[in-house]
Amino acid sequence: MKKKLIISLVCLLLVSTSARPAEKTMALPILEIVKAVTKKVIRAIDLRIQRLQNKTIWLQNAQKQAENVLSKLKLDEISDWTQKQKDLYKGYYEELAKVKSIITHYQRIKEIAKKQTQLVQEYERAWNLFKQDTHFKDSEIQYMDRVYTGILEESVKNIDQIFLILDSFTTQMSDLKRLEIINKAADQIDLNYDDLTMFNRQNILLSLQRAKTEADVNQVKQFYGIP
Incomplete structure (x- = not known):
């Protein structure tokens, strides 16, 4: 439906008749x-990813140190220490899984921002x-400006979704719900693009x-970089 609408908008360019706008355009502020x-x-995501990667390294090192301590214990000491280590390992594994999941989500959000x-x-x-x-015509340029403004306004909504996702990491939102919002934002920015x-x-x-003329056609192709 949107594609048909945009094609119709282009056709409407043929019937417009106002004056060419100055350098200032409606789309510029947006x-x-x-x-x-x-x-x-993008800067915020890069910073968060770096912090999480550092946390991943710390967790992996802590896990390795615990394994080294366990390897040096005598058999009669291991039984007393095993339950403590099970709890400790469980915490490491769960935290590592959580961190890696968040990093994956951040990478996806960064891809959406890059598409923007x-x-x-x-x-x-x-x-x-x-x-x-x-x-x-001057009026056609004005009309293009309005269409572009509309597309840019729609893309602002995608940024709102991105911030919603970033805020979700400080709430109890489930990974499934978070992924649903990410996919929706990705689909929408793809549609806008x-x-x-x-x-x-x-x-x-x-x-x-x-x-x-043929010369005019070739000039247009060269102007827009069409082979």
Whole structure:
């Protein structure tokens, strides 16, 4: 449904008639927010992963030290020490499993944040080109700005989901529920990215269709880096 809607939006570009906007665009404030928050998320995740990796090393070293102590005990001392070690090992294994699970979730969240960064980069690349393309009317550029603004606003909701996941590690949320939110956020950012790239492709196609000569067509292809 969204893909059909975006194709229809491109068609509507043909009938618009207002004046070309100045350098300031509707999407600019949202863009800066998305870029700043996404960078903040990636930095925060990197820091948390580093701390958890350090904790993993500490737990593994502590477990190794306990094994070394056990190997040096005499047989008659082992029976008294075994139950204590069982409890100790259980704690190590459970904590290690928990830490590794969190690291896996953080890595997935970081991938989502990176996809968000790719969306922003693709938007900036295409938008800067479309504003220079003389095949588009002033009103069409305005309309593109509104569509891009809508896509960026949707992507902000994904960042909200990412923060919800990060906050969930300080609550009693289950891994299953946390994974459900992660998958939902990943699917949504993929959809936003697909909408953006398809909108870009439709606009490039429109520019090609408006090229009047073969030389003009080749110029458009070169402009957008089309082989």
